[in-house]
Amino acid sequence: xxxxxxxxxxxxxxxxxxxxxxxxxxxxxxxxxxxxxxxxxxxxxxxxxxxxxxxxxxxxxxxxxxxxxxxxxxxxxxxxxxxxxxxxxxxxxxxxxxxxxxxxxxxxxxxxxxxxxxxxxxxxxxxxxxxxxxxxxxxxxxxxxxxxxxxxxxxxxxxxxxxxxxxxxxxxxxxxxxxxxxxxxxxxxxxxxxxxxxxxxxxxxxxxxxxxxxxxxxxxxxxxxxxxxxxxxxxxxxxxxxxxxxxxxxxxxxxxxxxx
Numbered sequence: 165x166x167x168x169x170x171x172x173x174x175x176x177x178x179x180x181x182x183x184x185x186x187x188x189x190x191x192x193x194x195x196x197x198x199x200x201x202x203x204x205x206x207x208x209x210x211x212x213x214x215x216x217x218x219x220x221x222x223x224x225x226x227x228x229x230x231x232x233x234x235x236x237x238x239x240x241x242x243x244x245x246x247x248x249x250x251x252x253x254x255x256x257x258x259x260x261x262x263x264x265x266x267x268x269x270x271x272x273x274x275x276x277x278x279x280x281x282x283x284x285x286x287x288x289x290x291x292x293x294x295x296x297x298x299x300x301x302x303x304x305x306x307x308x309x310x311x312x313x314x315x316x317x318x319x320x321x322x323x324x325x326x327x328x329x330x331x332x333x334x335x336x337x338x339x340x341x342x343x344x345x346x347x348x349x350x351x352x353x354x355x356x357x358x359x360x361x362x363x364x365x366x367x368x369x370x371x372x373x374x375x376x377x378x379x380x381x382x383x384x385x386x387x388x389x390x391x392x393x394x395x396x397x398x399x400x401x402x403x404x405x406x407x408x409x410x411x412x413x414x415x416x417x418x419x420x421x422x423x424x
Contacts, residue, residue: 174257176205177217178265178419179235180410181273182243183281184211190238195222195231202235205259207266210273213239214254214262222251236410244281246273247410248417255421265419276415282380283358285414286407288390290349290372292342296400301337308333335368342371345401349393350374356386361413371401375413383407 177195179202188204194215204211213235222228232250239245254261266273302308308330349372354360359377366373378386394403 172218172220173255175217175219176214176254176256176259176262178248178252178254178262178421179213179215179232180239180245180247181266181277181417182211182213182239182245183209183277184243185209190235193231193235193238195228195235202238205262205266207263208270210266210270210277212262212266213245214259217253219253219255224250233410240284240408240410244277244283245410246276246280246415246417247412248419252419252421261421265421269419276417280411280415283377283411284380284383284407285409285411286376286378286383286386286405287409288353288372288374288376288406289370289404290345291367291402291404292338292345292369292371293400293402294369297338297341298334300400301334301341304341305333305337308337338368342368345397346372349397352389352393353386356382356389359414363413375409377411377414 177200182204184204185206185208186204188206188211190202190213192199192201194200194202194217196217198216200215200217202213202215205214215235229250236245236247254265256262350360353376357376357378361375363373363375365371376386390403390405
């Protein structure tokens with residue numbers, strides 16, 4: 165019969181990989197309720213950012229995801245960081261497992277750190293404003309405007325199918341318009357980036373959901389470009405601009421901790 169009071173095994177939770185040699189501490193900000201110290205484990209000129217943790221699978225709940233994110237944000241104040249997949253835990257209660265991982269994957273980590281040095285991820289979500297974009301579509305598309313004008317004084321119950329037709333035409337026009345706006349915006353922003361990734365849109369009102377990898381030195385120019393686009397198109401859409409982020413969309417390391 166298993167002992168229900170058996171003490172949970174301890175491991176090392178891995179947040180990210182940075183370029184650093186020697187001792188390093190970020191304070192008692194580790195994931196979970198214990199406020200474990202977050203510190204660096206060094207091999208050659210790279211370090212893994214870790215904390216003590218029970219060997220468990222952390223649920224992808226908001227409180228855990230935010231704790232993981234906060235550690236990376238603290239690290240990013242001082243270092244370029246390669247974010248490691250959420251809930252990655254070495255099953256050693258000391259640093260030996262971490263050192264083996266760093267030794268085994270040193271070349272991969274070194275190459276990625278060289279690639280990401282001096283860069284950051286910025287996020288941009290753009291949503292069409294329903295109250296503004298629909299009237300602009302009706303005005304822009306003559307066929308829709310003409311049909312709508314014909315029905316304006318007719319009884320609703322007599323024009324049911326025509327109104328459905330108008331709704332379908334507006335929906336199709338909205339798709340065309342949002343795609344057009346997306347391409348205009350990307351044509352402005354892409355030349356200022358090292359890389360970009362389009363993420364899935366949610367809802368028909370979303371024009372763009374993208375992540376951009378930019379050099380730190382390019383950030384002021386990129387900010388200005390986003391602000392100019394906001395001024396130009398702000399009547400029709402809402403810009404949600406987020407930064408600085410760990411480069412999740414461009415590096416998200418999956419580390420196999422089994423057997424090391």
